[in-house]
Amino acid sequence: xxxxxxxxxxxxxxxxxxxxxxxxxxxxxxxxxxxxxxxxxxxxxxxxxxxxxxxxxxxxxxxxxxxxxxxxxxxxxxxxxxxxxxxxxxxxxxxxxxxxxxxxxxxxxxxxxxxxxxxx
Ligand SMILES: [Zn+2]
Numbered sequence: 402x403x404x405x406x407x408x409x410x411x412x413x414x415x416x417x418x419x420x421x422x423x424x425x426x427x428x429x430x431x432x433x434x435x436x437x438x439x440x441x442x443x444x445x446x447x448x449x450x451x452x453x454x455x456x457x458x459x460x461x462x463x464x465x466x467x468x469x470x471x472x473x474x475x476x477x478x479x480x481x482x483x484x485x486x487x488x489x490x491x492x493x494x495x496x497x498x499x500x501x502x503x504x505x506x507x508x509x510x511x512x513x514x515x516x517x518x519x520x521x
Contacts, residue, residue: 402449407450414429414458415458424439424440426469428451428454429454430466435447485503489518496516497511497513499511499512499514507520
């Protein structure tokens with residue numbers, strides 16, 4: 402079976418390009434060394450994890466070093482957009498009052514004044 406922890410790590414990789422830990426990263430790179438990196442909990446489930454990755458993950462985010470390098474820090478194009486109007490007054494930058502573009506990401510900077518926007 403594939404644990405929720407593994408599924409969540411893989412989902413963060415798919416959605417946001419956040420690299421998982423050594424073992425899962427080796428799986429994504431299609432590196433047989435993953436076998437030696439698996440802990441006691443993951444070892445018996447390696448086959449299931451590979452099957453899950455094969456069936457559930459987009460093929461361009463895993464399977465080789467090149468794909469993994471290209472996907473890192475990127476993730477899907479259509480990452481869920483943040484509703485900045487709910488976080489900042491009218492969706493405007495608190496420092497310069499420029500409106501925050503809906504393409505702004507968590508931790509991104511105001512194009513006008515450099516203010517850093519956070520979701521939390
Ligand atoms: Zn600003």
